[in-house]
Amino acid sequence: MNKIGMIDEWYPVGLFSQLDPNGRDTWLMGEPIRVAIDGEGNPLVTGGNGRVLAVCVRYGHVWASLGKPDHDLFPIPEADQPGRRLVEVGVVRVRCSPLRAVENFLDIAHFPFVHTDILGSEPHTEVQNYKVEIREEEDEVWATQVKFYQPQAAKSASGGITTEYMYRVPAPTCSVLYKTCPPRPSEWDVITLFVQPLFEDVCDVWPWMALYDDDTPMTDLIHFQQTIFLQDRSILENQIPTLLPLDPGMEIPTRADLTSVAYRRWLKRHNYTYGAQLVAQ
Amino acid sequence: MQSDTAGSWVPVALSSDLPALAVMPARIASETVALWRSASGRATASADRCPHRGMRLSHGFVRGEALSCIYHGWSYAQGGQCLKIPAHPGLTPPETIRVVTYAVAEQDGVVWAAAGAPAGEPPRLNGFAPLRSVTVDAAIGFIEAAAGVGMNADGFLSPADAPSGLCLLLSDQGAGQTLVHVLIGQDAGPSARIAASRAVEALRRRAEALSTEGAGA
Ligand code: FES
Ligand SMILES: [Fe+2]
Numbered sequence: 001m002n003k004i005g006m007i008d009e010w011y012p013v014g015l016f017s018q019l020d021p022n023g024r025d026t027w028l029m030g031e032p033i034r035v036a037i038d039g040e041g042n043p044l045v046t047g048g049n050g051r052v053l054a055v056c057v058r059y060g061h062v063w064a065s066l067g068k069p070d071h072d073l074f075p076i077p078e079a080d081q082p083g084r085r086l087v088e089v090g091v092v093r094v095r096c097s098p099l100r101a102v103e104n105f106l107d108i109a110h111f112p113f114v115h116t117d118i119l120g121s122e123p124h125t126e127v128q129n130y131k132v133e134i135r136e137e138e139d140e141v142w143a144t145q146v147k148f149y150q151p152q153a154a155k156s157a158s159g160g161i162t163t164e165y166m167y168r169v170p171a172p173t174c175s176v177l178y179k180t181c182p183p184r185p186s187e188w189d190v191i192t193l194f195v196q197p198l199f200e201d202v203c204d205v206w207p208w209m210a211l212y213d214d215d216t217p218m219t220d221l222i223h224f225q226q227t228i229f230l231q232d233r234s235i236l237e238n239q240i241p242t243l244l245p246l247d248p249g250m251e252i253p254t255r256a257d258l259t260s261v262a263y264r265r266w267l268k269r270h271n272y273t274y275g276a277q278l279v280a281q
Numbered sequence: 282m283q284s285d286t287a288g289s290w291v292p293v294a295l296s297s298d299l300p301a302l303a304v305m306p307a308r309i310a311s312e313t314v315a316l317w318r319s320a321s322g323r324a325t326a327s328a329d330r331c332p333h334r335g336m337r338l339s340h341g342f343v344r345g346e347a348l349s350c351i352y353h354g355w356s357y358a359q360g361g362q363c364l365k366i367p368a369h370p371g372l373t374p375p376e377t378i379r380v381v382t383y384a385v386a387e388q389d390g391v392v393w394a395a396a397g398a399p400a401g402e403p404p405r406l407n408g409f410a411p412l413r414s415v416t417v418d419a420a421i422g423f424i425e426a427a428a429g430v431g432m433n434a435d436g437f438l439s440p441a442d443a444p445s446g447l448c449l450l451l452s453d454q455g456a457g458q459t460l461v462h463v464l465i466g467q468d469a470g471p472s473a474r475i476a477a478s479r480a481v482e483a484l485r486r487r488a489e490a491l492s493t494e495g496a497g498a
Contacts, residue, residue, distance in 0.1 A: 109353045109368040125354060125367035235352055239335040252332050252378055256353075256368035 003029045005271030006172055007067035012194040012206045014062045015088050019043055027198040028066060029274055035062060059208050060088045061194060074140075074170035078178075078190045079210045087209040087218065089225045094205055096236035097275035098173045098197035099244040099267065101205055104232055105175045105193040106167050106259040108148045114231050117151050121160075124149035127256035134266055141169035141266050143259040169263055172272040173197055184212045191225075200275045201242045205229060243277035250277075288397035290404070292436065292450050292462055295411045296390045299324060304348060306339035308454045309396045314383060315339035316392065319346040325359045326394040328381040332363075338380065391450070391462065404435040409448050409464035412477060417459045417485050419492035421451050424459055427487035443480040446473060457492065461485075 011028055014035045023036030023044075031048045038044045045053040045064040054065045058073050078084070094101055104110070109127050111120025130146040146165040166178040166188070173195040178188035190210040195203050207225050245251055246268045253261050267276060293307040293316055304317035306329060313329040315338035327348060329339050336352040343349070347364055349356040354367040355374075363378035384395045386403050390411045393403040417424060425431050428449075429441035438449045446466035454460050465477050 107353075112367070113349075113351055113354045122354075122367070123370075126370050127368040234340070235336060238337040238340055240330045240337065241335065245335075251334055254333075254366060254369060254372075257334075 003066075003274040006197075006274045008065060008069050009067075009171055009173075009272075010056065010063040010065050010069055010073045011173060012061040012196050012204075013045060013064045014043075015060055015090070015206070016043065016057050016062050017060065017088060019062065026196070026204070027202075028064065029197050030199055031066060033064065035064070059192065059194070060086060061206055061208065074174070076176055076190060076192070076210070078188065081187075081210075084190075084210040084212060085214070085218075085221075087211060087221050087225070089207040089209065089222050089229075092205045092207075092226070092229045092233060093202070094233050094236050095202050096233075096239065097201055097243050098195045098203040099272075099275040100236055100239060100242075101195050101203055101232075102169065102173055102175050102193060103244060103260050103263060104236055105177070106143065106169070106263060107257070108146060108165070109256045110235070111148060111150070114235055115228055118228065119150050119152075120148065121151045124160075129255065130258070132258045132262045134262060138170070141167075141259070141262050143167040143262075146259075167259055169266070172267060172270070172274075173203075181212050187212055189213075197274060203275075241277055243275055246273065246276045247279040249279065288395060288399055290386065290393040290395050290399050290402075292391050292403075292452050292460075293326065293394045294392045295414050295462060296324075296387055296392055297411070298414060299392060302343045304339055304341055304343055306337070307394070308452070308460070309383060309394050310453075311455060312383075312396055313337075313339070314394065315341065315348065316394070317341075317343050317348050319343060319359065321346060323359060324385050324387055324392050326383040326385050327357060327361065328383075330380070331355060332378060332380060404437075406464060408467055410467045412463040412465045412474060415461045415463065415481060415485060416454065417461050417488055418457065419459060419485075419488040420457050421453055421459050423491040423495065424449075424451065424461070424484070424488045426491055427484055440480065440484055443484070444473065444476045447477045447480060449481070 019037035021037055023034040025034050034046050036044045043055050043062040045055050047053050056063050056073055063073055112122050112125045128147050132143045135142055144166045147162055150163045151160045163180045168176045175193045177191045181187045181189040192208045194206040197203050246264050291309045299318045301318050301320055304315055307314050307316040314326040315329045316326050318324050327338055329337050331338050331350040333355050336350050340351045341349050347356040347358055355363055356365045357380050358364050361379040361382040363374040366374055386393045389406040432438040432451055436451050446469055448464040450462040452460040463481050
């Protein structure tokens with residue numbers, strides 16, 4: 001579709017820890033951009049014609065906007081809790097719509113088939129009813145009371161458990177997942193998916209985590225998450241059509257897909273259609 | 282090419298390249314299909330798009346007599362109807378959930394499929410047997426030019442200077458590619474088979490060179 005409705009949003013364009021004075025060339029919604037660091041240690045992101053883009057630094061990443069954002073980047077209050085380990089997973093390039101990447105992240109029914117013996121396994125395939133809502137005040141999509149049986153839910157989990165999740169979509173190409181935290185039952189682990197839309201059919205996925213896990217080596221945490229995303233990529237690059245269909249009729253949702261249904265509806269309502277396909281096309 | 286393949290048989294694979302429980306992508310005219318063989322040995326061609334969330338079914342897996350999608354495991358019968366939605370094990374999927382399937386016929390070691398309703402049986406190989414298949418990076422016209430002879434209406438071509446007993450069965454893959462099934466006399470011995478393979482390899486190189494030149498011109 002087009003980027004009009006999404007131009008004033010924030011998008012991840014790189015890890016702050018990896019900024020380089022020479023800059024790194026990349027793309028944001030079809031526009032070539034350069035992500036660099038200036039003499040004072042601040043990120044400097046320039047657009048195709050050399051204009052300086054709005055930037056901020058949050059959750060380990062540099063965020064930029066092609067337009068004039070009238071709001072701060074969404075909050076993740078848990079990210080500032082002491083004692084969490086912040087994990088910069090890095091980047092995975094996926095030849096798919098940025099919106100399809102987010103939708104896949106919101107989906108649990110694929111765990112037994114795509115993340116076999118890690119996030120799910122047959123015959124534990126049933127998706128119990130859960131709650132989905134669009135929270136009007138925050139203007140976010142939320143799915144709560146999502147439960148799923150997992151053979152190995154996290155690096156810190158040994159053996160199978162029923163894991164509980166909450167999913168949140170605070171921006172069109174970002175999602176935050178809260179997940180049962182085995183070492184601290186009263187807290188949630190935070191796993192995010194920040195998606196940089198390069199084009200309507202290519203994106204860079206920047207996962208990031210804030211976990212209570214003092215034991216697992218950092219490289220194992222990163223490796224675990226990268227394994228998961230590479231498995232997802234094999235799906236995302238083979239969906240037809242490439243763009244996310246926002247109008248009903250082209251695909252068949254069931255009760256397990258209610259988060260996806262709400263996400264699509266919310267995108268359409270806001271005209272967040274970069275990477276989407278509408279019936280009119 | 283494509284308009285007259287709608288409704289006619291297309292040689293999509295050699296039987297030996299599709300063992301039981303295998304699934305592979307194949308082309309029928311401009312359509313990509315998931316070609317699969319059930320445990321009991323029946324070959325089926327299903328549309329290569331799962332109606333749930335659009336995943337390619339050619340990435341799926343076969344269990345028993347059904348093809349399952351690799352994304353959420355929805356499974357489909359040979360007739361196309363959805364049999365199972367694993368996220369809702371207690372639910373019988375409504376009749377309306379189905380994938381399109383294509384006519385398939387298998388004879389003389391070749392799997393044929395057709396979009397639409399084909400008139401009659403696929404052509405016989407008449408004393409030939411399949412040797413192997415090769416994908417050539419050249420459209421059929423370049424293969425004909427390289428072979429010095431045209432293909433007949435059923436897709437068969439006997440290269441002018443090839444050893445006798447060699448015949449090619451061509452199938453347009455779109456995007457400048459052709460699937461070539463190499464056929465050889467039923468009772469050809471090992472040396473004839475090696476000679477045939479060499480001849481096809483040389484033909485492939487000539488056709489691909491012509492295609493490159495053609496594209497550059
Ligand atoms: S896309 Fe095929 S089962 Fe979901
Ligand atoms: Fe996944």
